[in-house]
Amino acid sequence: MRSFIDVPQGSDFPIQNLPYGVIIPNGSSRPRPGTAIGDWVVDLAALEEADLLPTSVFSGDSLNDFMAAGRETWTLVRTTLQKLLSFDDARLRDDMDLRSLSIFPRSAVRMVLPAKIGDYTDFYSSKEHATNVGSLFRDPANALLPNWLHLPVAYHGRASSIVISGTNIRRPNGQTKADNADPVFGPSRLLDFELEVGFFTGKATKLGDPISIENASDHIFGFVLVNDWSARDIQKWEYVPLGPFLGKNFATSISPWIVTLDALEPFRCSGPKQDPSPLPYLSSNQDFAFDIALEVSITSPGSLNADVVCNSNFKHLYWNICQQLAHHTSGGCNINPGDLMASGTISGPEKGSFGSMLEITWRGTTPVTLTDGSERKFINDGDTVAMRGWAEKNGLRIGFGNVSGTILPAR
Ligand code: CA
Secondary structure, eight states, X not given: OOBSSOOOTTOSOOTTTOOEEEEEETTOOOOEEEEEETTEEEEHHHHHHTTOSSOSOOSSSSSHHHHHHOHHHHHHXXXXXXXXXXXXXXXXXXXXXXXXXXXXXXXXXXEEOSSOOOOEEEEOOOHHHHHHHHHHHTOGGGOSOTTXXXXXXXXXXXXXXXEETTOOEEOOXXXXXXXXXXXXXXXXXXXXXXXXXXEEEOSOOOTTXXXXXXXXXXXXXXXXXXXXXXXXXXXXXXXXXXXXSTTTTTOEEEOSOBEEHHHHGGGEEOOOOOSSOOOGGGOOSSOOEEOOEEEEEEEOTTOSOOEEEEEEEGGGOSSOHHHHHHHHHTTSOOOOTTOEEEOOOOOOSSGGGOSSHHHHTTTTTSOEEOTTSOEESSOOTTXXXXXXXXXXXXXXXXXXXXXXXXEEOOO
């Protein structure tokens, strides 16, 4: 399949991807849904107004209406768009007026949050990460708590502070306590990132109606990269007994383009073996891991180098997305279009694959040296943290673009 729009070799956005986002073209103030192809974006509201799409879901300023429409509509729009953008279809290719109205260089649009996010849940589904954090915060001999292998642990996060990639992140103030000292209030000294992938839910459910594991993927619209910014010193002092609070709620960054399950279908694979076997409501014969390479880099202020500090993969996750959603709703909790469910930090088995500075530097005991010669135990003011994700095989590349954020000093 080839498009009349030129797609450079190695692009994250070939015609097989077509991720969804919300764009504001330069000179306009109206956000509208769009898709990315090569170095271009296509305005879906304009295509819908021109009667080239079989829907009426793209006139708003978010993707929520489209998400609400469900899997049949998602697949229908995807196949319609692939046909419209293909080299062999003249409708858009030869309509120069419509092309100038609906297709913009990606560099000439601003991205905003792709959805109105009503609720945000953050899982804790990497066994390697949970084991590392359990060892660092508690006891290496009993790093995993007894429930961990039986259910996908999560906490309910804060949707109001989710921001789009490129938004500067203010170092939070908060209450911390050093060993053998009184609590103090001030700037976090141990600011960290967490490498995560999140999914947006689609079709709503009613309160009281669980989603079965077999139906879970029908409610999953697509994925974004997530950086769950974390203040480790605030977190350490506050998290017992109710879990993360101000150590997490000051900011969460997401990438602008939602990559669909349909686009990632060629990259589905089996996940880690689960032992003990999950209970029946979390058991399925279907594979729902995805082979998505993930990378984190830090750019020191004034440096031209993005130093890669982590190479991980989404397939390492112990609990998969369908198990997460089935568990989340098993007690009757309903979901809405645009809810975000993040994976938890995705650490792999080796040291180079750890998804947070807490693990990479083993709580500051083994600092990282960047190419400008400076050392990092955690993240400094002025640092830019960027995460990238892509799936690649047999010449097909489905990419996410990136999620990045630069740290501003505490106020
Ligand atoms: Ca997290």
